[in-house]
Amino acid sequence: xxxxxxxxxxxxxxxxxxxxxxxxxxxxxxxxxxxxxxxxxxxxxxxxxxxxxxxxxxxxxxxxxxxxxxxxxxxxxxxxxxxxxxxxxxxxxxxxxxxxxxxxxxxxxxxxxxxxxxxxxxxxxxxxxxxxxxxxxxxxxxxxxxxxxxxxxxxxxxxxxxxxxxxxxxxxxxxxxxxxxxxxxxxxxxxxxxxxxxxxxxxxxxxxxxxxxxxxxxxxxxxxxxxxxxxxxxxxxxxxxxxxxxxxx
Amino acid sequence: xxxxxxxxxxxxxxxxxxxxxxxxxxxxxxxxxxxxxxxxxxxxxxxxxxxxxxxxxxxxxxxxxxxxxxxxxxxxxxxxxxxxxxxxxxxxxxxxxxxxxxxxxxxxxxxxxxxxxxxxxxxxxxxxxxxxxxxxxxxxxxxxxxxxxxxxxxxxxxxxxxxxxxxxxxxxxxxxxxxxxxxxxxxxxxxxxxxxxxxxxxxxxxxxxxxxxxxxxxxxxxxxxxxxxxxxxxxxxxxxxxxxxxxxxxxxxxxxxxxxxxxxxxxxxxxxxxxxxxxxxxxxxxxxxxxxxxxxxxxxxxxxxxxxxxxxxxxx
Numbered sequence: 001x002x003x004x005x006x007x008x009x010x011x012x013x014x015x016x017x018x019x020x021x022x023x024x025x026x027x028x029x030x031x032x033x034x035x036x037x038x039x040x041x042x043x044x045x046x047x048x049x050x051x052x053x054x055x056x057x058x059x060x061x062x063x064x065x066x067x068x069x070x071x072x073x074x075x076x077x078x079x080x081x082x083x084x085x086x087x088x089x090x091x092x093x094x095x096x097x098x099x100x101x102x103x104x105x106x107x108x109x110x111x112x113x114x115x116x117x118x119x120x121x122x123x124x125x126x127x128x129x130x131x132x133x134x135x136x137x138x139x140x141x142x143x144x145x146x147x148x149x150x151x152x153x154x155x156x157x158x159x160x161x162x163x164x165x166x167x168x169x170x171x172x173x174x175x176x177x178x179x180x181x182x183x184x185x186x187x188x189x190x191x192x193x194x195x196x197x198x199x200x201x202x203x204x205x206x207x208x209x210x211x212x213x214x215x216x217x218x219x220x221x222x223x224x225x226x227x228x229x230x231x232x233x234x235x236x237x238x239x240x241x242x243x244x245x246x247x248x249x
Numbered sequence: 250x251x252x253x254x255x256x257x258x259x260x261x262x263x264x265x266x267x268x269x270x271x272x273x274x275x276x277x278x279x280x281x282x283x284x285x286x287x288x289x290x291x292x293x294x295x296x297x298x299x300x301x302x303x304x305x306x307x308x309x310x311x312x313x314x315x316x317x318x319x320x321x322x323x324x325x326x327x328x329x330x331x332x333x334x335x336x337x338x339x340x341x342x343x344x345x346x347x348x349x350x351x352x353x354x355x356x357x358x359x360x361x362x363x364x365x366x367x368x369x370x371x372x373x374x375x376x377x378x379x380x381x382x383x384x385x386x387x388x389x390x391x392x393x394x395x396x397x398x399x400x401x402x403x404x405x406x407x408x409x410x411x412x413x414x415x416x417x418x419x420x421x422x423x424x425x426x427x428x429x430x431x432x433x434x435x436x437x438x439x440x441x442x443x444x445x446x447x448x449x450x451x452x453x454x455x456x457x458x459x460x461x462x463x464x465x466x467x468x469x470x471x472x473x474x475x476x477x478x479x480x481x482x483x484x485x486x487x488x489x490x491x492x493x494x495x496x497x498x499x500x501x502x503x504x505x506x507x508x509x510x511x512x513x514x515x516x517x518x519x520x521x522x523x524x525x526x527x528x529x530x531x532x533x534x535x536x537x538x539x540x541x542x543x544x545x546x547x548x549x550x551x552x553x554x555x556x557x558x559x560x561x562x563x564x565x
Binding site: 006008009010011046047050051052054055056057058059060088089091123249 | 307310393
């Protein structure tokens with residue numbers, strides 16, 4: 001129960017992405033649309049997985065990935081759970097924006113995947129759900145489902161839930177230096193009700209993940225939560241980098 | 250020392266497949282594309298044994314192991330280098346083999362004739378720094394496979410820019426002679442490959458100065474990373490002597506808690522077991538035993554009937 005199990009070819013890490021593609025994702029973030037920033041960051045996270053899975057010229061797949069885009073409906077972008085080797089061949093699916101934000105539906109679908117995969121994950125690192133959204137849910141409250149998911153555990157630990165919240169500033173001070181930013185702590189003042197809710201739903205960052213993030217150049221603090229305010233492309237990228245931070249052999 | 254290793258090995262080519270251990274100017278260069286089950290070579294003044302195994306996934310893919318082990322078993326000294334190529338760098342086996350050969354040459358021909366570590370260490374540091382230029386050129390010349398996905402190709406190009414990296418442990422042990430009446434052992438390392446020494450039955454590894462850290466390594470682009478090279482010199486004989494030297498890569502970390510002298514059988518069992526773990530990694534292992542302790546421990550080196558034990562002497 002310490003998130004120390006290493007991702008290997010025989011015990012790959014399962015990462016499930018839940019990507020909000022509601023209409024608001026077409027709003028601008030810097031010079032790009034939010035959805036483009038997310039696509040770029042997702043690409044760089046998958047590159048990181050390929051980087052960490054490569055031995056010589058061979059891809060030794062240490063990650064398995066599912067990718068669900070959601071709006072009014074949930075779209076399975078990879079048609080199931082696929083190895084990073086497969087994703088590397090496919091490339092990143094294109095994301096286009098839809099309308100509403102049915103977050104609960106996406107988490108229900110993630111829960112289904114987890115339950116199907118669970119028997120095969122007993123020697124693997126704890127799975128991680130990386131949820132990216134830019135606004136409050138429509139439809140049912142996802143909190144009860146997320147809490148249920150956080151109770152699902154493998155010997156390495158309970159399922160980890162990470163949230164990337166693309167929004168305006170949610171902290172009293174803008175985050176000027178992501179590399180030295182300690183992260184969102186339980187006591188950090190958050191000026192947005194939904195951000196506070198997402199923090200409650202986010203897992204604490206395991207020490208092993210913090211150590212890997214340090215290798216990536218980020219100094220996250222001991223009690224930081226897996227909540228990343230996506231106020232800039234760099235912070236969105238930081239959030240997605242975290243999803244590839246399972247320790248690997 | 251009457252150890253004529255190449256003659257001995259040639260004589261036993263039925264036991265040691267040619268592809269497993271290559272003899273090059275009396276060096277034993279353990280193959281990176283095969284497994285070498287543990288093999289003991291016994292001489293009059295010292296004996297040694299070594300083994301090599303690729304990780305399970307590397308073996309399955311018929312790929313090159315990223316560890317590199319080379320040994321020079323000379324008449325007046327023995328030298329070895331054990332490198333563990335960093336798998337997340339660009340083809341770690343490249344740096345491991347390249348640096349390993351440079352270090353073994355340096356130990357054989359260029360190491361200064363002194364017991365003074367403050368003389369040896371900076372010279373070795375210069376060797377490591379000067380190896381960057383040819384190391385970078387080697388990586389630049391290296392061609393990527395043609396039939397790989399675009400994303401993988403792009404990642405490999407990134408890695409190529411960052412270079413190939415390896416950890417290493419190297420050692421030269423001079424038998425007692427007029428220049429070193431008590432013998433001399435020189436050790437150097439960078440990274441987390443293991444180096445352990447014993448004086449009789451007492452392990453003295455804690456007397457090795459400097460850390461064995463994962464983040465310390467040598468890169469074809471940047472030279473020494475995380476620290477300057479660590480080095481240590483001590484006699485073979487006397488109160489601070491060395492009778493036994495063991496080095497292995499982190500793939501055999503199950504050996505960390507063991508202080509006893511194990512049989513070949515035990516070590517091969519540990520290697521085989523480590524290869525079955527999900528975290529299976531490449532394994533290289535070498536152990537050297539010096540006289541006069543050898544006579545007390547000879548029985549441990551090979552199990553009775555173990556045909557992977559080679560006796561070398563002046564008649565071989």
